[in-house]
Every structure is written in C-alpha cells, then in structure tokens.
Amino acid sequence: MTQRKLAWGCLGCGALAWAACAQAQEPPPAVLVEGKRASLMTARQIKRDQLAIVDAVVADEVQALPDLSVTDALQRISGVQVARDRGEGANVALRGLTQIETTLNGREVFTAGTGRNLDFADVPAELVAGIDVYKSASAAQVEGGLGGTIDLRTRRPLDFAGAHLAGSARLVRDALAGHSQPQWSLLASQRWRGDGGAEWGALVSLVHQLRAWREDQYSFGAPQWRDDLLPGRRVAVSGSTTESANAGRRQRDTVAVALQWRPAPGVEWYAEGNWQQFLTRQDTAQLVLGTGTAFVPGSVALFPGTSDVSRIDWLGVPTSIFSFARDTVDRNRALALGGSWRSGALRLAADLSYSDSHNNLYFAGPTLKGTADLVRADLSGPHPAVTVAGDGLRDPARLQLDSIAYRARPYDGQLQALKLDGSYAPDGWLDSLAAGLRLARRTAGNAPGQINGDLPAPAGQSLAALPALATAYPYPVFFPDGGAGASNYLIGSLALARDAAALRRQAGLTAPLPRAGGALSVWRIREQTDAAYLQARFHGDALALEGEAGLRVVRTREAVAGTQSTPSSGTLAPIALDHDYLDYLPSLNLRHTLADGWYLRGAASKSLTRPNFDQLSPSLTLTPNSITPSANSGSAGNPALQPVRANNLDLALERYVGASAAATVTVFHKRIDGLIGNANRTELHDGALYQVSRPYNRSPAIVRGAELGYQQMYDFLPGWMSGLGTQVNFTLADSATPNAQLGGDTALPNLSRRSANLIGIYEKGPLSGRLAYNWRDRFLSSINSSGAGVLPVYTEGYGWLDASFGYRVSPGLTLAMEGSNLLRTVRRANFGSDSRPQSLWTNDRQWSITARFHL
16 A cells, blocks of 8 residues: 555656646756666657557666666566566566567567567667567557567667767676676677768677576465364464575676668668577575474464464474576577668568577486474564474484486477568558568477486485585575574585486486487477558548558468377377467557647557467377276367457557656556466267366456556756656556456456556766666465465565666766665565465675776
8 A cells, every 4th residue: 555655646746746847848948968868758759659559668778777688677667567586577567468479670589488479588688779568559560469569679780870889897796696797798880881872881789697696485385274283273384384595697698780781762671680598597405394293382373363373393394405406598599681662652671580499497406305303483573484403404314315306398499480561651641551461480399398307216315325415505594684594404415416417326326317208298389370461551630630550360370299198008199280260450549639749549459369389289198097987187288279369448648748758647458358277178088088187268357457657857956956857657457357266256367456666867967877666566476276275376565676876987988886676675475365475585686886888
C-alpha cells in the first residue's frame, strides 16, 4: 500500500510541476540540449511520431545507468516486468505476457532452447543504439508477439557524419562475491563520400563484460502436517530447509559489423553481422536438512494465530550436501544482407537473413549424505536463523559419498528468412499503400538429447576414505543480511567438477560418461511460415486524424519428429507428425490530434504466439503398472497444439509540452484464447489404457490495465536546480484465468498487479546523475501440490535501486561512479502466507567506476 501511494503521489507531484512548467513557458524559452538530455528528447519523439503505441529508450539513456544487459534497460519501461537472476534482470514480460516477439533491426532473432524468443540477457547494453517496445501491432511487423514486439536497433556507419570512435572501460566490484572484474566496449565507424553523391561506410563494435557474482538462497519444503509435535494439536512444519550459496562469474562477448553503400540517391545496400556469447559459470554449495522424527521437547513454537511452526530444534536430522558446477552458454549469430530502392512515390526493399543459436547446460558434482546431530530452525524473525550443532556434518568419518552427478542439456536452432516490401505514396488522403511478403524456415532440436549420467556411489563409502573429495564450506558467512546459516560443515570438492570423467574416477566409478540422452528425450522440429500483408496509411485533415490499417495473413507448417515407447515389446519407435494452420491478423492504429501537443490514440489488433518447441514434441513415454493397470501413466508433447491467440484493444491520451515534458495515460485490454497447460487424459496405446499428461490449448484469460507515464526536465527552476528532471511510470495490470488446481480464477503466473519506476535525473553542465528505483508488487510464482494440500507460491513485492553520477572532464571524456542493488534487496516467496516461507534470496551490491570517451 505504501509503495502504491508513493507511486501515485510521485505522479501527482510531477503533474503539478509539469503544469507549473507549462504556465511558466509562454512561450517556452530556448533550452540548450546537451549531454543525455538529447536521449530523453529522442525517445519522446519516437513515441510521439509513431502511429502505433510505442515506448522507446536510446543508447545514451541506457548507458546513463549501470545496466549490464538489455533486460536491465527494459525494466524501466512502463508495462514491462522482469524477474531477477544472479543479481541481473531476467525473463522479460510485457503487460504480463512473456510471449513477446523479439527482433534485431526488424528481423526475428532467438536464443536456442525450448522457447522461441531472444533471451535479452544475452545482449550487452552497450550494443544497442535504441530499444523500441511496440505495444500495439502493425501488419508489417513479424507476427508472434502476444504481449507485443521488442525491437533492438544497432548502429550503422551512415548514422554518423564521418569518422567516429567511442568506447568505455569499467571496473565492477561485487561486494558479496568480493571480486573486481573489467568490462570494456569499443565502436569504430568510418564514412566515405565519392563522386556523384555516392557514399559508403563500415562499422565495428566490440563488447566484453566480465562480472563476479554471488547469490545466497534459503528454501523451505512445502508445509507438512504433523500430529506429534504439540500435544493434541495438528501443526504444519516446513518439509525441509535448504541453504544454497551460489557464486561464479558471467561473461558477455559481442562482435557487430555493419557495411552500408549508397551508390546514388534513393538506393542503399547493406550487410550486417552480429555474434554474441553469454557464459554463466556457477559453483554451488547446498545443504538440505530434512525434518527428522525426533525433536527437543519444549522447543516448538508457532506463529501467533496460526498452526504454522516458527521454531523447533530437530534431533538426528537426515542431511544431503550437494556440491556442483552448473555452467550455461548461449552462442547466437545473426547475418543479414539487403537493400532498398526509391523513385518518386515508389519504394522497394528486400532483406535476406540467417541466424543460428546454440545453448548448453553442464551440471556435475558430488553429493554427500549424513546426519546432523541437532538443527535449530527459527523462522520467526525477518530472516531465518538455522544453526547446526555437533560433529555430524564436519567429521568425514560420519559422512558418506552418495552419488556423482553429471548432466548435459543441449539445444540448437536455425532460421532463414526472406523479406520483400514495397510501398507507394500517392497524393491525397492516402499517405501510402504498402505490401510485403516474408518467407521463413526455422529448425529447432536438442540432439543428442537430455543427458542424465548420475551414478550412485558404492554403498557405505565413507568420505574419510576419499579425502580428495572433501573440503570445508568455502564462505565465512551464509546470507549475510541478518540471517544465521549453517557454515560449519564439509562439502564435496569441486576441483574436478568441470571434468566429469576425472571426478568419476576419483570416486572409484569406472563407467564411461554417456554421450547421448535417451531416445525419448530427443526431438526435432521444422517450421515453415509464409506471410503476406497489405497496409494503408491515411490521414483526414478535417478530423485531424492519422492512421494505418492492415491485414497480415500467415500460414504455418510444422513437421515434428521424435520417439515413442511400446510397453508390450519394450521397444522404441520413431514418430513423425505434420501440422499446419492459417491465421488472419488485422490491425488498426489511429492518432487524433486534439490540440497542439495533445494526442488521442486507439489501436485494435489480433495477435498470436506459437507453442514452445518442447510442447510440440511428439515423443511419448509410457509407464505401465502391472499391479494396478488403472494407474498406467504416460507423458508426451502435443504436435496438434494451436497457437495462443489474442484480441487486443488500446486507448491512449498523450500530452507533450516544450522540449522534454510528456505525460501519457494508456488503457489496454487483451482477451486471450488457448493458453497452454498440461492435463491428464485417457489414451489407448498397445491395447491398454493410460493416463497421459500432455499440453493442451485450454484456458482463456483476460489481461487489462492502465499505464501512466510522466517525464520532464525542470528547466524553469533557478540556478543549479534547472538541471533536475524526473521520469515516472506506473502500471496496473489485472489478469484472470481459470485454475483447476486452486479452483476459480487466478492471476497469470509471474504477473504483478502493480509495478512502478521512479527515476531522478540531473543534467547540467558537466554533471550528470541518475537515481532509479524499480518496484513490482507480489505475484503468483507457481503452484505446489505436495505436502499440506495444493498451495500457491507467491513472490512478495520488492524494489531495486540503481544509481550513477558522472562528470564530463572534457567534450570527449566522461568519468562515472555507478551502483546497482544499493538497497541489497532481499526477495521473498511464501506458500500463501508469511508464516509459511518458501524462499529468500540475497544478491550482490555492485559498484563500478567507468570512463567513457568519443572522438
């Protein structure tokens, strides 16, 4: 409630100041635009000039804050919500929907995996020239975004007047990890001019980021009902307690090349290439404490007014200690060749593109088991306090090697696309008539499959007999933000974790590493999409109205291949299925000029998102039950899945004043059909009935809400205060979809009802500063069906504070001090109430010193 009042209050105060500014500027005085003020004006101009409903951010504003990836920059746009992963933004949702079309310079791009879209965390913030978030659809855009389309724009050489050299160097210090790492970027561009007006250019951009990180996490098992803890009373106690200390490094490397040639007026050719690699290296020490059966009498306490245990001392607690390396890598490549020709009112354009992506996860490490003598668990405070007494977890003779883990999960994908566009601009009320064609061929797969090579250790193998596999817990403190963790225990050594074969040999296991997963885990999908569109742009002077109306027609053909099991013979058989569908996607965007600086917008469209690739997999696993045939079960994908489709309506009122001030209100409504969820249905296979779990198009959903935005530089203030400015936005998003597990309607997963951004700005003379607070309300994370019934898991609302302060030493050199996660936010999740915690996370506070230059 406090955050909501604060957000609305800031909007109100900003509106009053804006009104005062408007009155004071009759006419508005000329203001010298310098530094990052120009970026605010450019983003505002993009929003104002588009017929569609768009929000934008440009490069200088992205670099005004310590944003590591595009995800970090996107979180400050109204309607966008992000999750957190290792101290960075992750999992972008637009108006509550993660089904977003992702494009690079208007071309579809992706990160290999089960999903379809680009992981914005792959892209370093320094790469982009701008980010455009399209919240209403246009027939000319690539289809696929249920929530909208996010287009990343990179720089081209002819964007610059001549030679241009720019770069940055940054040293990042992560307080919890205790390490400093370098980051740098460099852009070099040259423009040449020839005879007859010809010109050409070349550009190279390089980015390297290296960052140490650490994330500590408490996790608690689903509540379990117990009748033996308090006399005559049934109480709920956490099923387990897990402490995970995760640390490692992240590395992003990017190379971008662009060539442009304009041999004559109206003619342009270009070639572009982008290569990205995003590596996350993680070492984890994880302690999992069970509940046990014995406890200290009199140690049990409850949260007031509940039946939930807040404190207890367990005796003889079964314990598992996991140590593992978990590394992921994304490698993306995008190439494009194209050109355009214009003569009078006619314009033709062609673009040929190719992109591919590879993703892999590597997971390996030893697992120990033992018994903790005494575990004191106190959940009553703001942070958990869990301590372990006795020698049960630090005496090698009392610990055993349980298993050696080894897993790998590869994904790959390719996309080729040809895009042809033409437009004609006649005189009169019809500004332009455009038509186009897009042919795309995409493949996705996960060969050689999901590798699971975990092996159990020989029974009763004491850790004392394997001294090379034992090491002390590596950190002096766990969860240093007020909680008390158990740090007095041994863990399995990670010295050989990234050489799984050597790790096996060290544990006395001689079986070779598997090189492929089971056939049932392998799938391959080929997808062909052919799209054509027609779009008219028009205006009516008498009505002060502009608009565009169009229709996009898309045919999708899918061929999926996998494997199915045959229980009677115990054999596996290949399976291949084809599927196709046709969609008509109309769109309309209107803009009415109410008065000078006042605009009323309306938009209506149909949109779709195709199913994820793993959901389309035809592979079928059947598990017969010889004792109870009615319990025969199975699992599979569903190649017959239809796209998720939506009808979208938007209405916006916008006000622009002077050079920088703007206030906007947008309301939106989405009706979604065919959301995908799993269900068990009876199927006949090999002469027997099975309850097979597959994904189906099931639930409808409604998402509706409002977005408020305000920005202004307060140039009318005297002296140094004239450098002050504000950017504020607030989003309200209501959603509802049927939920069979919980009964009735629930909000869409991972959608906060309220979210807000408050950014303080200072730009005057050589000084530049930003203070940015991002906040989101609580949201439904998942549903837990084990333990004390079916329970929702909610992540509580939290805020994130970043800041930067820069000083322009000379026209070409700026020095900056930056900080991220300054509040050292602790994120929390629970099983529906504060007395039933599910997880707590704490991340690094990061500091950086940055130098930026341009010549």
